[in-house]
Amino acid sequence: MSPSSADRFGNVTPFMMLAMSDAKRPYVICHMLPSIDGRIVTRGWDLTSASREYERTAATFKADAWIIGRISMEPYAGKARVPARRNGARIPREDFVAAHDATSYAIAIDPSGKLRWNAADIDGEHVITILTEQVSDAYLAFLQSKGISYLFGGRSRIDLAKVLPALRARFGIRKLLLEGGGKINGSFLAANAIDELSILVAPIADGSIGTPTLFDVDDHRAPPRKLSLVAMEKRTGGIVWLRYKVR
Ligand SMILES: NC(=O)c1ccc[n+]([C@@H]2O[C@H](COP(=O)([O-])OP(=O)(O)OC[C@H]3O[C@@H](n4cnc5c(N)ncnc54)[C@H](OP(=O)(O)O)[C@@H]3O)[C@@H](O)[C@H]2O)c1
Numbered sequence: 350m351s352p353s354s355a356d357r358f359g360n361v362t363p364f365m366m367l368a369m370s371d372a373k374r375p376y377v378i379c380h381m382l383p384s385i386d387g388r389i390v391t392r393g394w395d396l397t398s399a400s401r402e403y404e405r406t407a408a409t410f411k412a413d414a415w416i417i418g419r420i421s422m423e424p425y426a427g428k429a430r431v432p433a434r435r436n437g438a439r440i441p442r443e444d445f446v447a448a449h450d451a452t453s454y455a456i457a458i459d460p461s462g463k464l465r466w467n468a469a470d471i472d473g474e475h476v477i478t479i480l481t482e483q484v485s486d487a488y489l490a491f492l493q494s495k496g497i498s499y500l501f502g503g504r505s506r507i508d509l510a511k512v513l514p515a516l517r518a519r520f521g522i523r524k525l526l527l528e529g530g531g532k533i534n535g536s537f538l539a540a541n542a543i544d545e546l547s548i549l550v551a552p553i554a555d556g557s558i559g560t561p562t563l564f565d566v567d568d569h570r571a572p573p574r575k576l577s578l579v580a581m582e583k584r585t586g587g588i589v590w591l592r593y594k595v596r
Contacts, residue, residue, distance in 0.1 A: 418533035427467030
């Protein structure tokens with residue numbers, strides 16, 4: 350799936366040149382389970398096989414890592430106490446790679462350090478959190494004590510153009526599943542950092558105004574992106590699987 354440098358006749362096409370210029374970052378597949386109206390808060394949907402179908406499909410990508418927004422990560426992270434830190438030298442705002450022997454990664458974007466991690470792994474996948482430099486020293490000390498890796502994505506806001514190559518360089522992540530919610534997906538869309546969509550459309554008409562959707566972009570920063578349909582498939586429980594390349 351990774352972009353090659355030339356077509357089968359040895360010609361480098363403009364599309365491939367674009368893909369090559371991005372080759373220092375992971376290949377990003379946005380994998381989601383929306384309703385027919387693009388809404389993604391699944392509470393109350395009462396679809397027994399849908400999450401199984403979602404996980405089963407995710408596993409087929411054999412990705413090195415998955416990434417989700419701070420809000421979606423809350424239920425996985427836990428409710429540990431972050432100890433106060435009154436003394437001690439300022440902790441430099443430098444990336445921290447904790448000792449680990451995992452080969453796959455669970456990643457959160459948490460710009461102000463709100464996640465209260467219980468552990469440094471989720472089902473054996475090493476946790477990496479993406480922060481801004483505005484987080485407190487107490488929070489950085491907490492992450493280090495838990496053995497959680499962190500990267501700085503910017504001074505006061507996250508710059509995905511900086512974060513994605515760092516994930517590849519520091520952790521060898523070549524294929525990344527972007528798994529919601531709407532805000533993180535929207536930020537990747539705005540940064541033109543999605544290569545492919547894997548959408549399992551649930552047989553649900555949700556209709557809840559104001560709830561998160563597949564892509565929620567701040568300030569309308571992203572121009573609409575054209576997609577190329579690559580495949581469609583009927584799945585169990587009335588789910589339709591749609592795969593697109595982002596042009
Ligand atoms: N159906 C599905 O397939 C599916 C999949 C995943 C999630 N979900 C659902 O989606 C809902 C949550 O979606 P959501 O859109 O509200 O939240 P979200 O995308 O999970 O998290 C958004 C938060 O993450 C941080 N963040 C993410 N990207 C950032 C960026 N580029 N720059 C700076 N900060 C960034 C910000 O944290 P701060 O607020 O701390 O600044 C932001 O408010 C949940 O109900 C979840 O269950 C559904």
